[in-house]
Every structure is written in C-alpha cells, then in structure tokens.
Amino acid sequence: MTTQPIHILQWGMTTGLGGIETFIMNVYRHMDRTKVQFDFLQDHHDGPLHFEDEIQSMGGNIYRVLVPQRDSLIRSHTCLPRFFRQHPEIMGVHMHANFPYALPLKYAQRAGIGLRILHSHNIEEYQHHENPLRALLWDMRGHAIAKDIDRYPTHYFACSDLAANFMFPNKPYTWIRNGIHRAQFAYNAATRGKARRELKVSDHTTVIGFCGGLRPQKNPLFLITMFERYHAIRPDSILVMVGDGLLRDEIERRTAEMNLNGCVRLLGQRSDVAELYQAMDAFVLPSVAEGLGIVYIEAQCAGLPCLGSADVVPESAKVCDLMHFEPLENGPDAWAVRLDDILRHAPERRSRSADVKAAGYEMSDVAAQLQEFYVRNAKRS
Numbered sequence: 001m002t003t004q005p006i007h008i009l010q011w012g013m014t015t016g017l018g019g020i021e022t023f024i025m026n027v028y029r030h031m032d033r034t035k036v037q038f039d040f041l042q043d044h045h046d047g048p049l050h051f052e053d054e055i056q057s058m059g060g061n062i063y064r065v066l067v068p069q070r071d072s073l074i075r076s077h078t079c080l081p082r083f084f085r086q087h088p089e090i091m092g093v094h095m096h097a098n099f100p101y102a103l104p105l106k107y108a109q110r111a112g113i114g115l116r117i118l119h120s121h122n123i124e125e126y127q128h129h130e131n132p133l134r135a136l137l138w139d140m141r142g143h144a145i146a147k148d149i150d151r152y153p154t155h156y157f158a159c160s161d162l163a164a165n166f167m168f169p170n171k172p173y174t175w176i177r178n179g180i181h182r183a184q185f186a187y188n189a190a191t192r193g194k195a196r197r198e199l200k201v202s203d204h205t206t207v208i209g210f211c212g213g214l215r216p217q218k219n220p221l222f223l224i225t226m227f228e229r230y231h232a233i234r235p236d237s238i239l240v241m242v243g244d245g246l247l248r249d250e251i252e253r254r255t256a257e258m259n260l261n262g263c264v265r266l267l268g269q270r271s272d273v274a275e276l277y278q279a280m281d282a283f284v285l286p287s288v289a290e291g292l293g294i295v296y297i298e299a300q301c302a303g304l305p306c307l308g309s310a311d312v313v314p315e316s317a318k319v320c321d322l323m324h325f326e327p328l329e330n331g332p333d334a335w336a337v338r339l340d341d342i343l344r345h346a347p348e349r350r351s352r353s354a355d356v357k358a359a360g361y362e363m364s365d366v367a368a369q370l371q372e373f374y375v376r377n378a379k380r381s
Helices: 017-030 054-056 073-086 104-112 131-140 142-151 161-167 191-199 220-233 248-257 273-280 294-301 330-344 353-358 363-376
Strands: 008-011 036-043 059-068 090-097 115-120 155-156 208-209 236-240 263-266 282-285 306-307 323-326
Touching: 008 363, 017 054, 017 090, 017 294, 036 263, 036 363, 054 059, 054 282, 059 073, 059 115, 090 104, 104 115, 104 142, 104 353, 115 353, 131 306, 191 273, 208 273, 208 294, 220 236, 220 330, 236 273, 248 263, 263 323, 273 294, 273 330, 282 294, 294 306, 294 353, 306 330, 323 353
Parallel strands: 008 036, 008 090, 036 059, 090 115, 115 155, 208 236, 208 282, 236 263, 282 306, 306 323
Antiparallel strands: none
C-alpha cells in the first residue's frame, strides 16, 4: 500500500520575489515530497507567481480562492470554509507573515486542521508607513488581530528574536533559520572572473553590491547618497543594485543629478544572484526594518564583507567576522567612511560556507527540521 504525502498549505507567497518567496521555495526544493507536499493559497485575483512553473513541476497546487473584503464581504467569509471542506487532504496550514495577521488560521481551526503555524518574517509593519490610510485601518483592527494571533495558531515560528517580539510578544516560539543552499553561494574565483567580465568590470574596480526591493524598507535612497560619498573616496568604484520596485525612477533621477550614471548599475530582478555576489567586493543593505535579511547570509557565504543597519538587523544575521553594523542615524558620510575602512582591512576572499553551516543556516538542515515537524504534528479531525 502506497502512503500518500501529507499536504501543508502555504500562505504568504506574492507574485513578486522577496525573502518569504525565496525561503518557502528553498524549503520546498529540499523537502522529501513523498512525505510532505506543499500547496499554496492565494488571492483569487493574483497573477502568476514568480515560481509558478517550478511549483507545478514539483506537484504543488496553487489555489486562488481568497476573496478580500473589499471585493465581497460575504465571499470573504465563505471562501475558506468552502475550500477546506473541498480539500480534506490538507493537514496543516503554514502562514508566513510580514505583518500581524492570523485570520486564515481561524477557518483552518474550524475545519479541524490540527497544525496551524504563524511564522513571523519581519520586525515592523513598514509597508503601512507608506500608506497612512492602510496604517489607520490596521491600528483600528489591532485588538481583533491580537486576539486572532493569541487564539488560532497552534505553533509560532520566527526568523529571529526581533521578528517574534514584533508579531507575538511573550509567546513561546521556535526559531526557524532562513537557510540557504551553501554550495550555490560559496565563493568561487572562476565564477567571479566570469561575472565581472559580463559586467565589464576591470580587476581593480571596487564593486559595491545591494540586493533587495527598491522600496523604502530597504532604504535604497540612503544607499545612493552613501555611495556618492564613497565614490568620492574611491573613484574607481561602482554600485550594483539587484532588485526592482517603486523607487526605481527616483533612484535613476538622483543618480543622474549626482553624475553617477556610469557608476550605478540597476540590474532589476535577476535569476543569477549567486553569480553576481561573486563579482562584488562588498555588500551593503541599509534597511530600516529587517526580520533577518537572508541576503546577508548569502553574501557572507560568498566571502563578502557586509555592512548593515545597527539595531535593525538582528545579531543572528552575523555568521562570521565579515558582518559589520553601523547606526543609520550616523548618516551616509559615516557609512561611506566605515565601508572604506572595512574594505581596507578585509581578509583575503574565501568561502565562508563552513561558518554558515555551523550557524545553522544550511537549507537542507532547515528543511529536514521542518519536514520532521510537519510529519509529527500534522493532523485533521
């Protein structure tokens, strides 16, 4: 008799590419799908996911059934009960959240699903700062949301202490590291040479790297100003920015005003991020809010000196001596000077894969931990 895999419904994927999407897919790729299969819950109007074809090739189902209240108040309350009735194979729900929210777990509880995980990936509802009306609505619903978070999850996961304290303070939780596939990011001199040739960068040019969404949370405008100062110190330098977002036009405008057009490369979304790390000489991400920042782990694995925001980026993002912190309030000038000092005293470039493994960020280990947890706890009454 063939044993069917248990189905765990994943909620939190967007149509873009960010930390949550990367994390879920990294776990999924390392899961033994004869034991655990992932399915995905999306809004009814969502377009194709970034990893849609890969998900389907691995046997995952994508269910576009969620109806927001703004579309239909009645259907927003009936879509999930109907869905869970139609899918008795779903034995667990794993919610990945950047903001406090647990409502789907309410309907999962009522459907008899015994494993209901709320997983915090962020430390601040920064996206609400960009939309005052949305922030007001969330503040008004705060008490109800807190009750949902207290009542409906069976387990709490977080990528760091800061993320746990933001989403569910005083709750016992499990620290789930945002793992990476170390072999993919480990430093390789041959790959570095090839990547720099493709970028048309000389051997002596210093390449400062950034990888993240071009949105306020990642603070790319601060980075542009900082690079202007650094470029004045080290004229033979360029800034490579991997990612896209709503601030791209403003970045292009400021770059032109600073006469940095030839020195700032906006590469957009890329599928070869691991190779681009090899071409860089340092990695800088001045976030104003960060649950962990998986890109710091990737960059350190590639042997890159990293500079992040003090008191924003969790200490758990430091897996070796390459990770450095600077307070944002010190300003772009101080960051430029600090970056120059870090690079002048940087150790010889080598892979830090072993440090990543020792710190618990090897993705195969993280996936094994989650797989064992799913198998042990998933149930339906």
